[in-house]
Amino acid sequence: MAAALAAAFVLAVQPAQAGRYASIVIDAQTGSVLHAANPDARSYPASLTKVMTLFLLFDELDSGRIRMDSKFTASAHAAAQSPSKLGLEPGETISVENLILALVTKSANDAAVVAAEGVGGTESKFAQMMTRKAQALGMRNTVYRNASGLPDTGQVSTVRDQAILARALIRSHPGYYKYFSTRQFVYEGQPINTHNRLMLRYQGADGIKTGYIHASGFNLISSAKRGDQRIIGVVFGGATATSRDNHMAQLLDKGFAKLRRGGGVEMASAETEAESNDDLPDLDDLEAAAQAAKAPAKAPVLVKPKPASSKKIAMRAPSRAANDDDDDDDAVGDADPAAWAIQVGAFSEYRPAHKAASDAAKKLGGLVSKASIDIDKAGKGKKALFRARISGFTEDQARAACKRLGRAGKSCKPVNPNA
Incomplete structure (x- = not known):
């Protein structure tokens, strides 16, 4: 019966949504996988990209080449990025610490480009640095093309690779990781609140990053610590920010429970998910559908983005298929476009x-x-x-x-x- 229900989900769920859903939960100490569904399916990281941008910033800080009070200057290219953004103007300077805070809370795309240009000279050169770092970390299915996560057909990753990245950042830069716990910071007199609402309500959660573009759906990397145990979860392809957060919370609960039992990897299947998680939000329907349909582990085709503009971009719900052949796919940062x-x-x-x-x-x-x-x-x-x-x-x-x-x-x- 459960398998039949899961197969029925295939008819009810848009194929693009079923194909782009993926999730993984790992033990942060050992790297062992506690749960996985489509862990190597390539999709678009969206603003999870900024985790790598921050990783390279932290590397620069550790090397002594920059300091927290170092000032970077916004270029015209940086100022022209689509929202979410701080609203930096060409020639305006901003400290490295404020760049970090803007990236982890507001997920500011202009701040990401300022950081990229400050470290790499140009955003394209910085993206090459990001990809080389990904390869060095063992992120085999990840390619970066920009520092923000705004739409680019060549910028892809997997939930497994993003879990590897989060684990490496926490282990390599524990002192800087604390910035991901920031709930609010004040920039030019304006308080800016975090987009990571799950962190505010889930026991033990202390980071790390949300992300959304239309072609990816709602993505999230979360990390939580209870006692001496830390786990990391990654979800790609949520239908809404709320359902994604709720789903992640239950995946983390299952991860901690599995650690307590000393369990190993759990590969999600149509039958087990349909039987054990009837009360989960719609992401579990997508998970069951994706497994039942045996969705191919390849990235969908992303529409070509419009040239960056300083004009405020209207937010829209992810109602179209991810591979619709048009160029009306503007990024909206991390906010839920249905709100x-x-x-x-x-x-x-x-x-x-x-x-x-x-x-x-x-x-x-x-x-x-x-x-x-x-x-x-x-x-x-x-x-x-x-x-x-x-x-x-x-x-x-x-x-x-x-x-x-x-x-x-x-x-x-x-x-x-x-x-």
Whole structure:
């Protein structure tokens, strides 16, 4: 029966989604595999790419060639990267430490390019350094073409390789790994919160990176430590950020349980997954479908990205197949593109914007139980504008929230992620 149900999933799940799902959990101490599903299927790492960018930055710091207070300058190429970004302007300088913080929290694409150019001279040369490092670490199926993870047809990796990378970083740079635990940092007076929401709620979690482009789905590397045991999990191909996080949490739970039992590798199969994980979110349906269909371990064809632009990119849900033959596949960083927001005002300073959003959240009560305050900064200097927003709604919730605030005489408008 379980195998039949798994086979049925193949009909219900888009082939591109089933084919790009993969996961792995390893023991960080020994490197032994505790769980694996399609571990060597090549796909797109998205912003997990920035883990390697940071690895090379940490190497440079250890060598003494740069320091935390070293200043790198943003080029026009760096400033033109698509969001997520800090909004750096050509000629603007930023410290290495702020680059690190921007990469681990906001997953800023402009910061990634500034780091790449500061170390490698050009982003393309830095990508060659990244690939050589990957080969040296034993990441056999990984090729890097840029420092950010923005769409590139030649930039591919696997969950096994990303687990190898995370383990090597933790072992080689334990002092710098602590940056991945950063929940918030302040840049130019603006607090920036981490995108890694699973880290905030999972017991023992202390990093490391989220990622999303349309062709990859929602990716995640997580590491958690309980007592003297640490495990690392990697998921590729989530349908949403929330389902990916929930799935990872259960994979980590299973990993710790297996360590306690002294168990070895578990290769996911249609039957075992369907029988034992009926209550898991949709990623497990994808896992069962992928195994039942015996999806080939090769990377899909990624659409060609548009030239980088400083214009803010609209966010869209991953509703199309990963190999759709068009060039409308803009990256959106790590935020869930299915999440609506509401805007309750726009201000020239951060503090009143945050107060307006906080006051609105208090009035909304239970409607914001799964939402968060998100102050969106546009422009620089005296022309900067701080949009007071609360994000994390469905469309119906966003419209209901604005209706409630409107009845209270408060300004509010729903913000469509696809607008």
